[in-house]
Structures are given as structure tokens and as C-alpha cells.
Amino acid sequence: MAAFKWKEEYNLNIEEIDKQHKKLMEIGERAYDIAIIDDGYDRYDEIMTIIDELLEYTKYHFEYEENMLKEYNYNHTHDQAEEHEIYVNKINKVSSREDIDENQRKIILEIIDFLSEWISKHIMIADRGYAVFLKTVV
Numbered sequence: 001m002a003a004f005k006w007k008e009e010y011n012l013n014i015e016e017i018d019k020q021h022k023k024l025m026e027i028g029e030r031a032y033d034i035a036i037i038d039d040g041y042d043r044y045d046e047i048m049t050i051i052d053e054l055l056e057y058t059k060y061h062f063e064y065e066e067n068m069l070k071e072y073n074y075n076h077t078h079d080q081a082e083e084h085e086i087y088v089n090k091i092n093k094v095s096s097r098e099d100i101d102e103n104q105r106k107i108i109l110e111i112i113d114f115l116s117e118w119i120s121k122h123i124m125i126a127d128r129g130y131a132v133f134l135k136t137v138v
């Protein structure tokens with residue numbers, strides 16, 4: 001899916017952060033691969049693996065960013081943390097749904113939707129904001 005292919009405009013030119021964002025897109029790409037196969041096979045285990053991995057990596061990435069921003073006294077750290085919390089809550093909500101098995105397709109599309117929104121809204125706007133700031137202080 002086009003949204004999950006790394007583009008020059010996604011680069012914040014902070015090596016570790018770009019690496020982590022790439023990893024998140026790779027998870028999105030895998031979710032998309034599952035969504036487009038229509039062979040009637042049960043994908044429950046694969047979907048659960050993706051959700052778990054997404055949750056775990058998201059928490060890791062957000063914590064990393066927030067610690068980095070605190071360290072540099074970025075004045076929008078709180079806004080970053082608030083947006084992050086919304087995303088974590090969204091994944092938590094998906095992961096605790098009891099109808100994942102019956103609604104596999106719907107769930108995987110929700111994950112894709114969620115990740116592409118995250119890329120276009122959070123990475124491209126909020127994260128870009130701190131990247132501009134960090135360039136002035138580092």
C-alpha cells in the first residue's frame with residue numbers, strides 16, 4: 001500500500017526516529033498484505049501477532065520520543081504525549097475486542113486505517129514539529 005512505502009517526505013532526519021517510523025510502516029505493510037489475501041484461510045493468529053507487535057512497538061516508540069523531547073525541554077512534549085495516548089488507547093481498544101475472530105477483515109482494515117492516519121497526521125505534522133525544533137537546539 002502506497003501509504004506504507006517509505007517516502008522522502010517522511011524523513012525527519014533523526015536517524016533513530018526515522019528507523020522507528022520505518023518499523024511502524026513495516027507493520028502496516030504486513031497488515032495490508034494480510035488484508036489483500038482473499039483465500040478463505042483463517043488469519044486469526046497472524047492478526048493477533050500484528051496487533052500485539054503494534055501495541056508493543058508503539059509503546060516503545062512513544063516512550064522513546066517523549067523521553068527525548070523532555071530531555072531537550074521541547075515545549076509541546078505534553079501535546080505529543082496526549083496524541084500518543086490517544087493512539088495507544090485505540091490499539092488497546094482493538095486488541096481487547098471479543099469479535100476479532102469473527103471480524104478478521106474488519107479488524108485488519110481498522111489497523112490499516114489507523115496506521116495510515118497516524119502517518120499522515122501525527123508523523124507528518126506533530127513529529128515534524130519537534131524535528132524542526134530539535135534542529136535548532138542540537
Ligand SMILES: [Fe+2]
Nearest residue numbers: 021065123127
Ligand atoms: Fe513518532
Ligand SMILES: [Fe+2]
Nearest residue numbers: 065080126127
Ligand atoms: Fe510522536
